[in-house]
Amino acid sequence: MSTKSKKTKKKRSKTKKRGTNITMKIAGLLLVIIIGAGSLFGISLFKGLPSLEELENPKPNLASLVYSEDGVLLHKFFLENRTFVPLKSISKWVPKALIATEDVAFYQHWGVDLRRLTLAMGENIIKGRTRWHGASTITQQLAKNLFLTQERTLSRKAKELITAIELEKTYTKDEILALYLNTVYFGSGAYGIEAAANTYFGKKASELTIPESASLIATLKNPTAYNPAKNPSTALGRRNLIIGLMEKEGFITHAQAVKAKATPVTLHYTPSTHHGLAPYFTEYIRQNIKTSSQLDGVNVYSDGLTIQTTLDSRMQRYAQEAIAQQAAALQAEFDKRWTCSDALKKQFIKESPQYRELVNEEGVAPATALSKLLADKVFVKNLLHDKSRVQMALISLDPTNGHVKAWVGGTNFSPDDYRYQFDHVWQAKRQPGSTFKPFVYSAAIDQGIPANYRILDQPLALRGGDGSVWMARNSEGQSGGMTTLRDALRRSLNQVTIRLAYQFLTPSEIISYARRMGITTPMQPNLSIALGTSEVSPLVLAQAFTTFANNGTWSEPLPVTKVLDKRGGLITEHKPVSHFGLDPASNFVMVTMLKDVIDRGTGIAVRARYGFDAEAGGKTGTTQSMRDAWFAGFTPQLVTVVWAGFDDERVHFTSMSYGQGARAALPAWASFMKKCYDDPELHLENRYFTMPDNVIAVPISAGSGDQGDLFNRDVYVEYFTPKGFARYRSGELNNTPPPAQQESDNPQDSTKTQTAPTPIQMPVLTPQEQY
Incomplete structure (x- = not known):
């Protein structure tokens, strides 16, 4: 071999070696990057996972329940309308409907269904999805609902898988079912199966039938689209599909499925915005319950309290009926007789938000603003209508222990308008x-x-x-x-x-x-x-x-x-x-x-x-110019006070023929008391x-x-x-x-001879006259 050839070969060998070194360096760098990225991914992944303590003590927001003395649910305070119940207090058809629909292998897998996961991964890769779809078991859904966000990313999915496995290690299958059914959202403000059963069917979760259970599980796919109260036809179709799946999995017989599908959807719909039987009373409790030192640090909206009241739901119904009937009669009489003076009408307008907006924000001259609003007949009519609404209040107590038996704070409680949440029982102070x-x-x-x-x-x-x-x-x-x-x-x-x-x-x-x-x-x-x-x-x-x-x-x-x-457990007792x-x-x-x-x-x-x-015994009361009408009366078992009047004291009854205490307030008192004493279930009796x-x-x-x-x-x-x-x-x-x-x-x-002791020193008197 010539010297030239040897030199060329040696040069090529050095070049090859240099290339190999560069490749190895690049590969090493890539490996470091991959390991680093993987480490960072792992750190971020495990950083977002729940701790062991969180896994063992999940804290979903629980509604606080307000009960009457006779055991009727009056109201719920909540961020999420949820009442936790054990699996034994849930109808057996609910978990069967859930498993048949969401996770037929629930009792066989260990938190993750590998077969379904593999199929879902393949589908997501083939379709090039950037957001992860499908394959979640009931345990994975629980992990997401309790601890994770609702985003559909690969990292969140990985966290979900790991958390699901940890949940399976921490809880039994039945405990996982109970947790799931108590945390999931069923639409209409109902979180958890107990709230859902009450919201849609007016019953406890333990009382749900096959078709009712299937209806509630149907809402889980889409709480709006399959809401039986808002979309009955689509909800019915989804319900019957689930009943068919229950039959397919052998949870119900063919005869049961046929009967269930033929059963019409019968709702007793009470959405979470409903303020219950005694809205003024429960609002009073909400505003005053934390005055007890034992409730420091307790959240009435999320801690799942049970609040036992002294109210009697039957007496409360009688009270509301009596007030509604008398208020309507008074309003009709007043509307026939009352005419608002021009001076008072102008005062009302000047006090309105519309007037202030024109003058203060739009720079309209006061006289122009007044003329403009006076010319608006619809505005004036609505303004006078609001000002002239009769208001009434009724409060009834057991005199022996102070128990509140009935409480009506007004005639038109509105959860969306603070003006109609004003409680005349305790917030209104009027001359008696x-x-x-x-x-x-x-x-x-x-x-x-x-x-x-x-x-x-x-x-x-x-x-x-x-x-x-x-x-x-x-x-x-x-x-x-x-x-x-x-x-x-x-x-x-x-x-x-x-x-x-x-x-x-x-x-x-x-x-x-x-x-x-x-x-x-x-x-x-x-x-x-x-x-x-x-x-x-x-x-x-x-x-x-x-x-x-x-x-x-x-x-x-x-x-x-x-x-x-x-x-x-007892927190406080009164x-x-x-x-x-x-x-x-x-x-x-x-x-x-x-x-x-x-x-x-x-x-x-x-x-x-x-x-x-x-x-x-009792006493009537009517104040000056018939602004307020009262009747306060009592038996050995009940003390009841009724007031009638208006929120704006410049508006008042126009005649003693209907505006005095004996005519305006007494009828509601008598109606309420008579209904209470006529009801044998209340065990009231004529005592001396x-x-x-x-x-x-x-x-x-x-x-x-x-x-x-x-x-x-x-x-x-x-x-x-x-x-x-x-x-x-x-x-x-x-x-x-x-x-x-x-x-x-x-x-x-x-x-006539009038006798009296030596006159007392005259005080400074105000020129007021009360009737």
Whole structure:
């Protein structure tokens, strides 16, 4: 071989070696890149996987359930409407329908079905899909629902496979089925099989039939397209397909399949937006439940609480029926009689968002904006319609323990409009009018003024510290002669009430008694308070009236008795709270006087027109210009207060013929109470009020006021406290001069002798007159 050839060969050898080295370097670099990429992929993959603790303690959002005292589900609070139930509490047809449709090899695989996975991979590669489709087992779907996102990428699919395998290692097959059925979304706001069964069929998951089970499993493919309430024809087709798959897998017989397919879809559809039987009551609970320190850190929307209330679902229905019926009647009467003045109409317009928008945002001159909106007839009509809606409220308590039995906060609760979520039971504070008078008379009776003590039924002119003169008059504008306290309360005489308060009580004493008896809202220290000028809510007034029904002891309202966690463990418990309000003897005398209101006074329609004949006492109330109408009444087992009026106090009833307490509020009270007492399931009975041993019953002549023969026609039985009887017998109250500020032009004044103790110092009075 020549020297030249040797050199050429040697050169080629070096070149080849250099190329090999370069190739190896490139291959090594590629390997490093692949390993690095794989490591990064692995790190990102495992970074997104759930921990062992998360696998063992999954935390799906669980709805909190609010139950009535008689076991009816009133409402749910939730982010996701879900109630967890064990597999044994789910109809056996539900998991069979699920397995037949989604994963026939569920009990054979270990979380991943390799055969289905291989076929799906091949299909995805052949079709060039960038988003992963198909092959998910029930366990994989559970992994995705509990721990992963809904994206369809290769990395998410890998996480799903690994998590599914870990779930299979952690749980039994039945536990996986239970977890799946409790977490999956069935449409219409229903998460989990229990919520779905209640939403679509109004029953528990344990009660689902074959066709109902198939209908619910059908929604899983597409909760909108196969929703039986919204798309019944497509949902029916999907349901029958699933029934066929159940037959194919041997879960049901051919006869069962034929019968199930022929069964029509019968729904009892209640979507999650439904606010239940007592929306105002459950909203009150939502706003106030976390005031208990034991509930710190608890989420009412996701922790699956069970909230046990004192409400009775049957009484609640009667209350809502009574309010709806009376509100409709009042609205019809009001619409016939009311005309909005031009001045008030303009005020309404200037307060509207549309007016503010024109003036503040669009720069329209105020006068132009007002003219423009006045010319818009549709706008004005809708505005006046909203302003003139009659509102009513009803609250009923068990006086012995404060249990809330019924609660209606208004006439038109709307979950989508905050204006119609305002709860008149506890958020509205209005003047109670004459329903406050029993606390004035209670103070007098307790201080030894007997119920048969007589006071002149004439106006009393009082001069305030600012020089103004104030004179309260009776609602009908009439006056009379000497009148007993019993008759004055029975007939709701303002003139006697003011004279009683002026002669024997101070405003501070009236406030003291009212506060002792459960009026917890602020009260103004002037004499007009005797006619109910200080505002209260129906809830507070009902609380105070439990004093009369419960032998002088008042009970705080108790809406919730206990709260349980998702496992049934007790979180917090609430017991009745009661307070001494009035001496039992004084209280009993007051009860007899308030019974007279219903038996033969301003509340007589309870007996005569509405036929409620149980032992009961009560008081009507109508405020100035008929802005508010009240009826507060009680039996030994129920205290119920009804209010009627308007949200805007510039709107009010137009006539006493339908706008006074006896006409506007009393009918709803009587209707509710009668239905409750007529329902044998409620176990209410006609009970008599307990008379304390120290109460003294004396036959009294109605004409003379002296002790009389029990067999005379004008004789009635009067009740005295020991102190009151002693003052009656001693004649102590018959030797005091009349009040110095008394003014009257009525000739009856000269023929009657009015007696009273030394006049008290005149307070500064506001020129208000309450009926």
